[in-house]
Every structure is written in C-alpha cells, then in structure tokens.
C-alpha cells in the first residue's frame with residue numbers, strides 16, 4: 508500500500524498508478540497545541556507499506572515518523588520510505604563550529620522506522636550514507652526535458668554551477684540536441700548573496716535551459732537569468748527537480764525575464780509540470 512504524507516498526495520497517487528499498488532487513505536489531524544496525528548483507516552497487515560512524503564518542513568518530518576510507526580503498528584510486513592524531496596539535505600556538513608550535520612540527524616531518525624529508503628536527486632548523493640538502512644537515490648533530471656518546447660533555437664543546457672552539470676547533460680540527452688556548459692557560482696554565507704561568473708559560451712540569439720537540483724530562494728537562478736538576458740539570449744527556461752520556490756522566488760525569476768519555470772512534483776507547486784513517480788516506481 509502506498510501511504511502518502513499530507514504534502515505529497517499527488518506524487519503518491521502518481522506512484523500508486525505507476526506501480527499498480529493500492530493508494531491508502533490517510534487521515535491527518537492537528538491538535539490545538541500544534542501537534543499532529545495520522546490515522547490509517549484501512550488494514551495494511553502483512554503488506555508492504557510504502558510511506559511517501561517529501562520532508563518539506565519540520566511538520567512533514569514528524570509526519571514521516573508517525574506514518575512509519577502507524578504502518579508498523581498496523582502489522583505491515585515491510586516499511587519502505589520514499590522521500591521525493593529530502594529536506595535538510597543541503598546541511599550535509601557542519602559548515603561552522605557548533606553546527607550539526609542536519610542531514611545525518613534527520614537520516615538517523617528516519618532510519619529507525621523503515622527497512623529501506625528511496626530519495627530523488629538529493630543535493631549530494633553522499634547523504635544516502637547517513638541512513639542506517641539500505642538507501643537508494645534516483646535521478647529525475649531526464650524528465651526535465653519533457654515540458655520544453657519542441658523547437659528550441661540553438662539550445663544550450665546550462666547549470667548555474669559546476670556541481671549541477673550532470674543534471675544539465677542528462678536533460679540535454681533526454682531532449683536530444685544542444686550543447687552543455689556551466690557557470691561559476693559564489694554565495695556569501697552571511698548575506699546569502701549570489702555572485703555568478705558566466706562562462707564564455709556565446710548565448711546571443713539562443714534558447715538557454717538552466718538546470719539545477721533545487722530552486723529555493725530563486726537567487727541562483729534569477730542571477731543566472733539576468734546574466735543571460737544581458738548577453739542577449741533569446742529565451743531562458745528554468746528547470747529543476749525540486750521546485751521549492753520559497754518566499755518571492757517566482758517573482759524574482761519573472762522580474763529577471765525568464766520565459767518559463769518547470770519542475771517535477773517532488774514538491775507540489777504550480778510549476779510541477781512533470782511527475783518523478785515513474786523513476787521511483789522503477790526503483791521500488
């Protein structure tokens with residue numbers, strides 16, 4: 508049975524579809540003091556329970572633990588946890604003295620309630636090593652080509668930093684044509700300000716597809732769009748696996764002159780044009 512977290516219901520339905528497994532109906536309740544409780548009204552005894560929840564905020568983290576525990580309590584024979592988006596994955600080291608390795612702390616907690624974990628494009632694949640149970644990561648970057656128009660003009664698939672170049676290459680391969688390149692990015696740790704150093708790729712008159720794992724505040728992508736527009740790019744499309752789009756990210760992108768923004772449904776947003784469920788289904 509596929510068991511959805513409250514914030515991941517569309518993804519869970521798509522996964523149930525892709526795997527032909529039963530979609531469980533979950534009741535979510537929040538008490539007056541802010542605490543949550545979940546209920547599984549249908550029996551999962553003797554079945555494999557697949558908890559599907561993007562840990563998009565702290566409440567979602569608690570809910571994953573509750574769903575795992577409810578499935579065990581109800582007699583599930585195996586509990587698999589799918590984290591389409593794994594929150595805190597970017598704090599994968601103690602960047603300053605006194606800080607935690609948050610992704611390790613979260614991974615350990617999630618490991619206590621499951622036999623296996625699957626996640627989609629974690630910021631660094633090495634976070635999978637923090638789990639105490641077998642953990643796989645799958646790549647949804649190829650799907651990012653799906654919503655793009657058919658006839659791009661001299662397409663260039665570009666990542667805003669070197670770390671995401673593999674995603675740009677995968678999206679380009681899926682699209683079927685185009686060049687790839689990457690920018691250099693520096694982020695001021697205190698202010699969060701981004702500085703983009705462009706490559707010397709000639710972008711004038713060309714359609715550029717920016718590809719990254721996540722758009723959070725939108726600073727990385729909007730700075731990149733601005734650089735490209737100043738260099739007379741034709742149209743700039745922004746794509747990512749995890750469209751977090753916190754705060755005014757979409758406004759920043761629009762103001763920078765983006766043609767369109769696309770993401771997958773690991774985070775359910777208006778721009779979630781394509782489902783990453785099939786790649787998870789293949790791993791399941």
Ligand code: R5P
Pocket residue numbers: 667668670671701719720721722723724725726727728
């Ligand atoms: C960092 O290396 C990531 O790949 C993203 O580029 C970054 O997290 C995006 O963050 P923001 O949208 O806040 O600039």
